[in-house]
Amino acid sequence: MTQTNPLRFSVNGYPQSLDVPPNLALLDALRDGGGLTGTKECCAVGECGACTVKVNGRTVNSCLMLAVEADGAEITTIEGLAVDGQLNPVQQAFLDYGAIQCGFCIPGMVMSAQAVIDNNPCPGLEEIREGLSGNLCRCAGYNRMFEAMLEVSRHNGDSGPREQERRRVRHDALRGAQDDAIAHGPAEVES
Structure with missing residues (x-):
């Protein structure tokens, strides 16, 4: 049985709850668990920035951050920048x-x-x-x-x-x- 951790955070202003394994990257939690595929995986080692998101107002490479580290955080992805369907x-x-x-x-x-x-x-x-x-x-x-x-x-x-x-x-x-x-x-x- 795989161990999972409850994860509660806000993504683009909406509360989210996921159960994630302790070694899951935030990138994978957002894409696979949250269905937010705008954030891209490219290098998977933090070199390219394609996976950049904001966590509590700071940009991070989501491929390097564990999802469990984002528990309680406010996260903004590319999908959260547009307002009412209008590009920022x-x-x-x-x-x-x-x-x-x-x-x-x-x-x-x-x-x-x-x-x-x-x-x-x-x-x-x-x-x-x-x-x-x-x-x-x-x-x-x-x-x-x-x-x-x-x-x-x-x-x-x-x-x-x-x-x-x-x-x-x-x-x-x-x-x-x-x-x-x-x-x-x-x-x-x-x-």
Whole structure:
């Protein structure tokens, strides 16, 4: 007989109760026990950030946290960011700026991006880069993510220096595309 532990927590504002084995990761409890499949498993060793969720207001890699450690916690997953079916500003900006690429890393990336915005509603580029540094995008869509975050920052009230940062990010993205075209053959690249 497998030992289980009762687990009671709030997920996206709703109380949840599960019986979980002591060695079950929070990621698996959320996906398998809670049916919340937005949080992704990728590396399973805390290197990629695809499984990022908020636990009591702090971002964690849910693949590294045992579910039993979340007993009594307030947990927010990617499914909990939208309100009444409306994307929140970070989610909408990622969509508007084409920052979603294949989509696999995006739930964790958006959770980390939201944590940056929660900490500072008007972050600069360096703060955004630092805030997303624990998340990996295998499609290398970082510049679009940075642009999306700078747009949220601008919308939140900081329009001055952020416009220069946005232009720098766009220039870096264009330069990267041109370098890629030179290295790998012709491609359509806007000038």
